[in-house]
Amino acid sequence: MSSGLKQMAVDCLAPATLAAVVAFWYFAPASVVDNPWTLLIVSSVVTVFVLGLELVFERHEGWRINRQELLTDLFYFILINTVIQRLASMLNEEPLRALKASWGIATPWAAELPFLAQVLLVWSVWEFGQYWMHRLMHNWEPFWLTHAPHHHITQLNAMKGAVGNPIELFLISLGVVALFDVSPATYLCAFSAGNVVSTFNHANVRSNPPLFYSFFFTSIRHHSYHHSVGYENTRCNYGNAIILFDRILGTYKEGEGVLVGQDDRRRLTIWEQFMFPFKPLVAMIERRRNGSSAAG
Ligand SMILES: [Zn+2]
Ligand SMILES: [Zn+2]
Incomplete structure (x- = not known):
C-alpha cells in the first residue's frame, strides 16, 4: 500500500470505529443489549484498540504512555464506570424517570423514528447539555475549579477523557435524555458513540479524520487545541464529541495543541x-490560622 493510501486509511480509523460501534448496537440481539456488562465491554474493547494504535501510530513522543500514566488513567476509567455511573443513575436518571411517570411525560414519536435518527436525537440532546456544562466550567470559577484538573494533564492518551476531579465527572454525567421514550439499545449506542469520539480525541494517534467526520465530530486537533497551555487558550472547542455546536455557537477555533497542561x-x-x-x-483556613497564631 502506498504511504498516502495508508495514511488515508489511518485517518479513517475514528469514523470506521464509530460506524462499527453503531452497527454493533443496531444488530445486537436483545439479550446482549439487556446484559448490564455489554456497555463496559464495548468501551473496554474500544479503549484497548486505541491504546494499541498509540503504540503503532504515535502522534507525539512527549505524549507516550508510561506505567504511571496508564495506572492513573485506568483508575479513572474504573471510577467513571462504577461509582460515577452509579451516582448518575441514582441522582439523575432514576429521579427523572420518576418525574416522567408522575407528570405523564411521553414521547411516543421518538420510538417511531428509525434507529439511527433515535440515536442522533439522544446523542445530540445529551451532547448539547454537555456543551453548556463544559462552557460554564470555562466561564465560572467555582465550576472551573472542578474541571481544571482535567486541564492539568500534561499529555493526551486514549483514557485521558476519564481523568478529572470526581465532582466534575459527576456534573458532566448529568442530562435529560432519560425523559425520552426510546429503546435501551438507542441509549447505549448514543453513549458508546460519544465514548468512541472522546477516546479518539484524547488519543496519541497520528490520525486526522477527514472533513466528513471532523466537521461534525470533535477530532484530536480540536480537542488538543482545547488542552493548550494557558487558561485563555482553553476557552474554545467545548464539544466533547460534537464540534458542530462550537461551529454554530461561535466557540470554534481552528488549530492544534502539542504542549498541553496548565500553569507551569x-x-x-x-x-x-x-x-x-x-x-x-484550604488557603483561607491556613491564612486565618497563621493570622491568629501571629496575633497570639
Ligand atoms: Zn475543558
Ligand atoms: Zn479533554
Missing part, C-alpha cells in the same frame, strides 16, 4: 486532582 505544566497526583476544588478553602 506540573502533573497533578490523584490526591491533588481530588483536592483541587478545595484549594481556595
